[in-house]
Amino acid sequence: MMWLICALLSATTAALVAILSKLGSAKIDTTTATTLRSVVMTVFLIGVGLVLRKMNFSYLQTIPSKDLTLIALSGVAGALSWLFYFFALKIGHVHNVVAIDRLSVAIAAVLSVLVLGETMSIKEWLGILCMTGGAFLLIP
Numbered sequence: 001m002m003w004l005i006c007a008l009l010s011a012t013t014a015a016l017v018a019i020l021s022k023l024g025s026a027k028i029d030t031t032t033a034t035t036l037r038s039v040v041m042t043v044f045l046i047g048v049g050l051v052l053r054k055m056n057f058s059y060l061q062t063i064p065s066k067d068l069t070l071i072a073l074s075g076v077a078g079a080l081s082w083l084f085y086f087f088a089l090k091i092g093h094v095h096n097v098v099a100i101d102r103l104s105v106a107i108a109a110v111l112s113v114l115v116l117g118e119t120m121s122i123k124e125w126l127g128i129l130c131m132t133g134g135a136f137l138l139i140p
Contacts, residue, residue: 018089018097018098021037021086022094025086025090030090031083081104095138096139099134102135103131103135106132
């Protein structure tokens with residue numbers, strides 16, 4: 001059940017990101033806002049890593065280059081996601097933007113089947129269809 005608690009905390013803090021981002025980027029450029037957010041996140045995460053003693057820079061040298069490349073590409077995808085997200089929040093309504101942004105769940109599920117070879121039950125596919133339909137019901 002720990003995964004569920006963490007997932008609910010993730011969803012709650014992600015919701016706060018939308019609200020705080022909309023309020024904070026009302027009068028500034030969205031790229032600047034996204035950049036500032038990423039700097040704060042970097043400093044915060046380094047601090048957490050140091051406090052938890054998880055920052056072991058010598059360990060980084062042992063990570064295979066393929067894994068580093070995939071993590072780096074994940075970072076680029078995340079940065080692009082934030083840039084689009086902040087821009088969409090600036091010009092759209094939070095509930096509309098977040099509904100479409102959360103289609104990432106459905107897209108990730110489909111990609112997990114296509115790229116990772118994972119399987120989903122009929123019930124899970126129906127859930128994905130409901131999520132997708134629900135997202136589109138929330139947009140004007």
